[in-house]
Amino acid sequence: MIMAFGLSVCTISVWSKTHSALLKARGMLRFSLPSSVVNFSCGSSLDEKSKKVSPFTSGKPPHMPVMVKEVLHYIDIQPGQVVLDMTFGGGGHTKAILNMAHDVTVLALDRDPTAISLAQQLAKEHCDRVKPLLGRFSELEALLSNMNVKPGSIDAVLLDAGCSSMQLDEADRGFSLSKDGPLDMRMDGERYPDMPCAADVVNTLDQQALASILVAYGEERHARKIASAIVEARRINPITRTQQLASVVAGSFPPGVVYARKDRLQRPAHVATKTFQALRIFVNDELNELHTGLCATRTALKPGGRLCVITFHSLEDRLVKRFLNGEDLSNLDQYHFSPRTKGTKKKKLSDENTDCKNLHWVHLRRKVITPEKDEVKNNPRGRSGKLRVAL
């Protein structure tokens, strides 16, 4: 089931319509996809993929980790501690943690098999101080239990949400607007061959469901116009490539505005950027995963254990902020995930009315931490990173 997080621009009635459309969208995908659609549209076969040169052997770092100095400061690892890196990615944060103190063990989770193969390499280099775990946040409790890691035994957790550069830069993964590739976007790669990819979403869902996804996960003001263009275009040919989708979206705007939007560094951003973000979040069920992951950290951490969470867009940051503030996120509605309107009260956790009982986070710093200017200059992709830290 999908839950609609972050519907910041909607009124309650529009939101409930959008919410039911999203629920319907997830259901429609589940029940309407012949496996041939999935196989047809998601690009290279496993065989083709495994023949490709690994990004880790090419010499350059596969992903530049964000706010390493700040993470190391707040995570404050001591010799002999056990750390859970929920998002191993290219292993940049894990490597920094391993170098921080003696005998630290890192449990390295990632849903992407490509990331886990790097974790396995690192485990060999560090005499098994790295324990790779292939899976999603929602699978973490089972994975830890299989390893006999007891609840309440982890000293610190790092969760660096979103996509890695290995995913974004590899045209074949289908995340990239600028590099043509199959419209895939599944972080799990081929782990779940029946899981719908982005091409399945754009070629299968009805116009209203598509518009709801663009509103909910892209905060896209022109969602209806874009959804209509997608439905028109796919009548002629299925949309199976990233640049094909980018052109369809661009074609629904006057030519002069294709790069009229600006990113945080005031650089021109393609008008399909939000569409790509929305599809990626939907395909990977990212916000539900994030919420489940945060709840899992509560179970995994020792009392007094440290949690560092980095997010890259406002939907995620809002969720993390409210989770750490102890709000009850178990019943999702607009009240929880849109910016509060004046006069509405914060809902606090109550012991009876929540799945997060007895949880009390202490903020190590109440204000969100963002990368320093110099870091953004060297790593523009990290520009929208937001770090929140709690005990």
Ligand SMILES: C[S@@+](CC[C@H](N)C(=O)[O-])C[C@H]1O[C@@H](n2cnc3c(N)ncnc32)[C@H](O)[C@@H]1O
């Ligand atoms: C921003 S990258 C992490 C980069 C990493 N900190 C580094 O230093 O290289 C995010 C990673 O989290 C993984 N990821 C995202 N959502 C996940 C989930 N629900 N479960 C497990 N891994 C997830 C992605 O596959 C990706 O590799």
